[in-house]
Amino acid sequence: MRREFAMPDVGEGLTEAEIIAWQVAPGDTVTVNQILCEIETAKAAVELPSPWAGTVGELLVEPGRTVDVGSPIIVIETAEAAPEPAAPAAPAKEEQGAKIGEAGKDGRIATLVGYGPRPGSVTRRPRKNAAPAPTPAPAAEPEPQPVASNGAVPLAKPPVRKLAKDLGIDLRTVTPSGADGIITRADVEAHATAPARPAVSSGGERREPIRGVRKATAAAVTGSAFTAPHVTEFLTIDITATMELRDRLRADRGYRDVKLTPLAFVAKAVCLAAARTPDLNARWDEAAGEIVYYDRVQLGIAAATPRGLIVPKIRDADTLSLRELAVALTELTDTARSGKTPPADLVGGTFTITNVGVFGVDTGTPILNPGEAGILAVGAIKPMPWVVDGELAVRTVCQLALSFDHRLVDGEQGSRFLADVGALLTDPGLALTW
Incomplete structure (x- = not known):
């Protein structure tokens, strides 16, 4: 039978996603949970698995287009009989698991690629088979997106698409040499070795649509700066x-066997300082007219990725040792740079650290993540002249910049927090006395 797979609800309040690349083509045989395509939401890149086994009949959406949740994206021909239309049913049984975007029995939020963090834990339940999306609502006409230079969708077999993805090549920029305009492996390899040419228009400028992570980041920082x-x-x-x-x-x-960076020490200092000044681990709830104080520190780490700035979280960072924080930081950054951070890891933060020092920058004025009370910028670490016991010496020096929400953090609390972080990094032995 002919089945249409609709763009599923990826959770976290997202309503649309962009098709980055198809991993299958019409006529391919697919199995349950085989990856069909990679999509990019406003939060992260996600791979969509097939809910059925069968043969790909048609790709309904071109790569590069943004699709509303519930809109059909692919047709799969299966050997199964058509199921009877389902009447409105009672909530799913507990053993079947929570629906995507809903809380399960243990309070975790079901997402497309697994479950959000278990309360008080950083582990996740293994991903379950993706379920078909609910009956789609009428979808708005997607905004025009660039396709191949000849106006057609690039055609290539899955191995060639994978090669292009591994090499970071957009198939829309490759000239096909195969029959019927199919892009071959040789075409991709030739494109990879060809001299790079700037993608400019006749007016000497380059334009890209505002979408994905860049669009979400712009909305977040603008809203934060003016709220x-x-x-x-x-x-x-x-x-x-x-x-x-x-x-x-x-x-x-x-x-x-641990990559121990200065950022791990900063993270530990932030967690200890937050316990002494809980105003920095809080949120201003305008709708409820309340200030929400958190028992645990959900520590965000700003990460620069090829798709833009994202802020994945270290869950319950205040419960981790220095070694555990170092391991978590390594895993977090490696996952972010590979573009595989799950959407559930990008929400629910209570405080953020941004390390501008890795770019050789001394300091900055960081903008708060929406809903958080504070963000700490860590500048470059370098030798500088410093006065020690009345004598000039060369010391290792760093600059810190703390931005905080003045609606719920007064200057006293902000200054005390920053002073505590600085004191711990100046004399780490102080941690034993707190």
């Missing part, structure tokens, strides 16, 4: 002792 009254304070600190401690720990047997 929460920002205050930013700066502090320059001597972190020589912290860097010496890092060198000693690297030689320790317990840390030999």
Whole structure:
């Protein structure tokens, strides 16, 4: 029978997604859970698995187009008989699991690629088979998106599409040489070795549609900047002792297999300081007229990726040891750079750290993530002249910048928090006294 697979509800309040690339073509045989395509939402890139086994009949959406949730994207011919139309049913049984976007028995939110974090835990339930989306509502006409230079959808077999994806090549820019305009492996390899040419118009400019992560980031920072009254304070600190401690720990047997970066020490200091000044681990709830204080620190780490800036979270960071934070940071950044961060890991933060120092920048004035009370920018770590016991010496120095929401954090609380973070990085032994 002919079955249309609609763009599923990926959860987290998202209503649309862009088809990045198809992994199948008409005539291909697919199995249950085989990846059909990769999509990009406003939060992350996600792979869509097939809910049925059968033969691909038709691709209904071209790569590069944005599709509303509920809109059909692919036709799969199956050998199964058509199911009877389902009448409105009672909520699904507990053993069947929660529907996508709804809370399950244990309070976790079901998402397309698994479940959100278990309360008080950083682990996830293994992903279950994706279910067909509910009956689609009438979809709006998608906005025009660029296709191949000749106006057609690029044609290529799945192995060729995978090769292009691995090489970071957009098939729309490859000139086909195969029969009927099919792009071959040789075409992709030739394109990869050809000299790069700037994609400019006749007017000497390049235009790209505003969409995906870039569109979401723009909306978030604009809303934050004009909603929460920002205050930013700066502090320059001597972190020589912290860097010496890092060198000693690297030689320790317990840390030999861990990538221990200065950011791990900053994360630990932030968690300890938040326990002393809980105003920085809070949220202003305008609708309820309340300030929400959190028991746990859901620590966001700003990460630059090929698709733009995202802020994945380390769940319950305040419960983790320094070593566990270092491991979590490595996993988080590796996943973000590969574009595989699940949408559930991008929401629910309570405080954020942004490391501008990796770009050689001394400091900045970070913008709050919506719904969070504070964000800490960590500047470049470098040797500088410093006065120690009345004598000039060369020390390892770093600048911190803390932005906070002045509606719920006064200058006293913000200054105390920043001073505590600075004190811990200046003398990490203080942690034993807190």
